[in-house]
Amino acid sequence: MGSGAFEVPDPFFWPGFAVPALSFLPGMPDHGRATGIVSSTLQQKGRMEPISRLPGLRDETIRARATADSYERGRAYYQEGAVRAIRPVGRGVLEAFVQGSAPLPYTVRLRYDEHGITEARCTCPYHAGAWCKHIVAVALACLAAEKRQSLRxxxxxxxxxxxxxxxxxxxxxxxxxxxxxxxxxxxxxxxx
Incomplete structure (x- = not known):
């Protein structure tokens, strides 16, 4: 494993995948806000480039898959810039890092197909049968990136x-x- 990464077990997808340290994000603005869906292979001159859109992603969908509390807390995380990076890691899979209250960021994985998100997982301990605040924050970051790309x-x-x-x-x-x-x-x- 290269420098700048550490092992985090991921019981949901691939055991022992490497999570880059937050310093790997040269494209992030100084204030750390998530300003677009990020791919480490799509950065130019320190600017983040959007990747493909998530089909069917709408605010109503995000609200429906989370509790009211998780949605509000996830929205606050998104607005505070807790979503540190989002990148594709395979066909139909996005991986994101969200800085929560723990020292290390939580890892969120979104699987999607042409109809929308088919699976959303997070390494946080929340298991209430709905999306956690970290997943909500990532989904909102993806939605915001889509809107910015549409304007572009x-x-x-x-x-x-x-x-x-x-x-x-x-x-x-x-x-x-x-x-x-x-x-x-x-x-x-x-x-x-």
């Missing part, structure tokens, strides 16, 4: 003049947004 697809279809007009209209009445756009343009021009 819409914007990619616009020519430069239309994009410029769109930005001008959006910032016209919002000086804070105008400043954020200017700051982001400066970052992009610096190659960050």
């Amino acid at each position: 697809d819409v914007l990619a279809g616009l020519e430069a003049p239309a994009l410029l007009l769109l930005i001008e209209r959006l910032v016209e009445d919002d000086p804070l947004l105008a400043e954020r756009v200017k700051a982001e343009v400066e970052r992009l021009l610096r190659g960050e």
Whole structure:
């Protein structure tokens, strides 16, 4: 096993798979928030690239598979940036690491097919017959990444003049947004 990894038994899938240490995530922003579905093989210049969408994933589906408490706690975990990484580990399988209250992150595995998630497992001790907060957090991160990717697809279809007009209209009445756009343009021009 390479450096930067440690053994974590996974009784649900493959015994003894290696879980990379959190330092393996060069694409994660400094604040640690999950900003997209991550694949360690799809990182460019420190930016995370989304991977394929999970079919049929909707907020209603996530709520239906979790208790009300697990959903709310999982939503808080997602919003706090507890989802450290999500990556494909095989056909129809995503693996994620969620930092909970324990020193080591919990491992979540989602199996899916063309109809949606078929199995969701977590290494945490929660066994109430519903999704735990860690699974909920990962599912919400996947859902958010899908929404961001959909916006990217819409914007990619616009020519430069239309994009410029769109930005001008959006910032016209919002000086804070105008400043954020200017700051982001400066970052992009610096190659960050």
